[in-house]
Amino acid sequence: MQKSLRIGQILYTNVLPVYFHFDKERFNGRIEFVRQVPAKLNQALACGEIDLGVISSFSYAEHASRYLALADLSVSAKGRVGSIFLFSKRPIEALDGARIALTNTSATSVNLLKIILQTFYGLHVTYVTQEPVLAEMLRDADGALLIGDDAILAKLQGGPYHVYDLGELWHRFTGYTMTFALWAVRKEVIGEHADLLREVHEAFLASKEKTRQNLIPLVDYVNGQLGGGKELWYQYFRGLMHDFRDEHRTGLEYYYRCAAELGLLPAPVTVSVWEHPGCQSHITLTK
Numbered sequence: 349m350q351k352s353l354r355i356g357q358i359l360y361t362n363v364l365p366v367y368f369h370f371d372k373e374r375f376n377g378r379i380e381f382v383r384q385v386p387a388k389l390n391q392a393l394a395c396g397e398i399d400l401g402v403i404s405s406f407s408y409a410e411h412a413s414r415y416l417a418l419a420d421l422s423v424s425a426k427g428r429v430g431s432i433f434l435f436s437k438r439p440i441e442a443l444d445g446a447r448i449a450l451t452n453t454s455a456t457s458v459n460l461l462k463i464i465l466q467t468f469y470g471l472h473v474t475y476v477t478q479e480p481v482l483a484e485m486l487r488d489a490d491g492a493l494l495i496g497d498d499a500i501l502a503k504l505q506g507g508p509y510h511v512y513d514l515g516e517l518w519h520r521f522t523g524y525t526m527t528f529a530l531w532a533v534r535k536e537v538i539g540e541h542a543d544l545l546r547e548v549h550e551a552f553l554a555s556k557e558k559t560r561q562n563l564i565p566l567v568d569y570v571n572g573q574l575g576g577g578k579e580l581w582y583q584y585f586r587g588l589m590h591d592f593r594d595e596h597r598t599g600l601e602y603y604y605r606c607a608a609e610l611g612l613l614p615a616p617v618t619v620s621v622w623e624h625p626g627c628q629s630h631i632t633l634t635k
């Protein structure tokens with residue numbers, strides 16, 4: 349029987365509040381982390397290469413009958429997210445008939461862009477999927493979608509583009525929060541590893557809480573790794589939410605309905621959360 353849990357961690361800065369203070373030592377070799385871009389982790393969870401971890405919220409919906417979400421964890425934003433950008437050679441309203449290059453690292457944001465352009469703006473565009481290298485994406489395309497640190501660094505470099513934040517557009521058109529990622533576990537893993545899984549979940553919640561109380565160490569670390577200036581990272585982390593409460597569920601389930609209307613999902617889904625005593629008490633305490 350497998351002794352340890354394989355846990356996915358997205359390679360981007362956006363998830364760090366939930367991993368930065370994760371106390372790995374206390375698990376004494378019973379867990380290992382697999383670090384990858386979202387599209388790879390989506391696949392790894394679906395085919396059993398990892399047992400749980402943070403994945404695209406769109407991918408959760410595609411496998412909703414096989415997964416449960418870990419309570420009170422997500423990557424969300426109400427308005428500007430700061431790391432999901434459409435870089436466009438023309439104003440967004442003038443993109444009818446355009447060709448858009450999509451990063452091959454995402455699932456949620458590529459479908460969010462389709463909803464925004466088709467449902468909210470009434471535009472018809474064609475898409476190609478590419479490696480997340482802006483200059484190459486824009487060689488033959490009118491616009492390009494990047495996510496995560498690729499998006500942050502491309503925006504910092506600047507360029508003669510219109511830059512649209514997808515969290516901001518979603519909020520402007522719907523009034524809702526947008527949830528880009530969830531922590532999900534395959535249901536069969538719960539039966540085999542319930543106690544360990546509960547400990548891991550609590551360690552994630554504890555890391556999130558510790559970061560919330562003091563952002564300074566995380567901001568110093570990220571600025572040391574990526575540059576950009578501390579103010580950029582304070583603003584970035586202040587704009588992100590890592591909870592999953594009623595407002596997040598409402599926004600996400602509306603996104604799933606929009607996706608189903610465009611045929612991007614076979615049907616709308618609701619998010620099922622793994623309930624266990626530890627998570628209940630945590631949520632009650634911090635509400």
Ligand SMILES: C=C(O[C@@H]1C=C(C(=O)O)C=C[C@H]1O)C(=O)O
Pocket residue numbers: 358360362386403404405423429431432453454455456457458495496497528529
């Ligand atoms: C906020 C972000 O959220 C994410 C976007 C994802 C997606 O588009 O599939 C998946 C996970 C998160 O990394 C980001 O990548 O910048």
